[in-house]
Amino acid sequence: xxxxxxxxxxxxxxxxxxxxxxxxxxxxxxxxxxxxxxxxxxxxxxxxxxxxxxxxxxxxxxxxxxxxxxxxxxxxxxxxxxxxxxxxxxxxxxxxxxxxxxxxxxxxxxxxxxxxxxxxxxxxxxxxxxxxxxxxxxxxxxxxxxxxxxxxxxxxxxxxxxxxxxxxxxxxxxxxxxxxxxxxxx
Numbered sequence: 001x002x003x004x005x006x007x008x009x010x011x012x013x014x015x016x017x018x019x020x021x022x023x024x025x026x027x028x029x030x031x032x033x034x035x036x037x038x039x040x041x042x043x044x045x046x047x048x049x050x051x052x053x054x055x056x057x058x059x060x061x062x063x064x065x066x067x068x069x070x071x072x073x074x075x076x077x078x079x080x081x082x083x084x085x086x087x088x089x090x091x092x093x094x095x096x097x098x099x100x101x102x103x104x105x106x107x108x109x110x111x112x113x114x115x116x117x118x119x120x121x122x123x124x125x126x127x128x129x130x131x132x133x134x135x136x137x138x139x140x141x142x143x144x145x146x147x148x149x150x151x152x153x154x155x156x157x158x159x160x161x162x163x164x165x166x167x168x169x170x171x172x173x174x175x176x177x178x179x180x181x182x183x184x185x186x
Contacts, residue, residue, distance in 0.1 A: 013072075013083035017094035024087065028079050029072035030056065037061065039094065047071065049084050059083060 013026045017039065024035040037045070046062045057080035059071040074080035113121070170178075 013079070013086055015083075015086040015090035017090050022087070022090065022094075024071065024083070026072045026083055029074055029083075031073060033072050035071050047084065047087055049077075049080050 013024070013028055015022065015024050017023070020039050022037045022039060024033075024037075026033050026035070044063075048060050048062065050058050050060055052058055055075075057074045057077045059074070059080060061069045061071050063069070072080075072083065074083070
């Protein structure tokens with residue numbers, strides 16, 4: 001039975017928030033405990049992990065008035081840290097799932113966007129990425145041309161024909177004449 005509980009996690013601590021209460025189940029504590037705290041009462045509370053003189057790890061709740069309340073005692077620090085992490089996760093889930101209240105104290109219902117709105121949003125993201133990529137490509141080409149890494153008239157040479165030393169496109173006949181009768185260097 002002990003190995004099965006270890007494998008299934010039935011002896012591990014658990015924490016959840018239900019009906020405005022934090023409910024902790026800690027069967028793996030030194031003295032197994034189920035602990036309940038009203039979230040309204042615990043709004044300004046702190047749950048800390050402390051060590052005592054005997055080497056025990058104690059989860060303590062400090063209320064708004066500073067009164068300490070022992071939640072659970074553990075011998076194993078890893079189990080105590082795991083319990084504290086589960087408490088944190090449960091409170092975080094509860095915070096994210098609370099009903100948002102508008103300025104006139106009416107609940108604000110937050111719904112996900114409709115399918116057409118999500119498709120339109122995806123289209124806008126895609127358009128922006130393509131636009132940004134083409135702009136960046138043109139910008140980088142302009143920088144390379146101004147730095148002299150790419151000749152200015154690369155496209156003209158590809159469409160018109162070979163370019164002479166002055167950078168002016170020339171006809172095929174002029175190019176062949178130059179190849180047959182090269183100009184002597186001075």
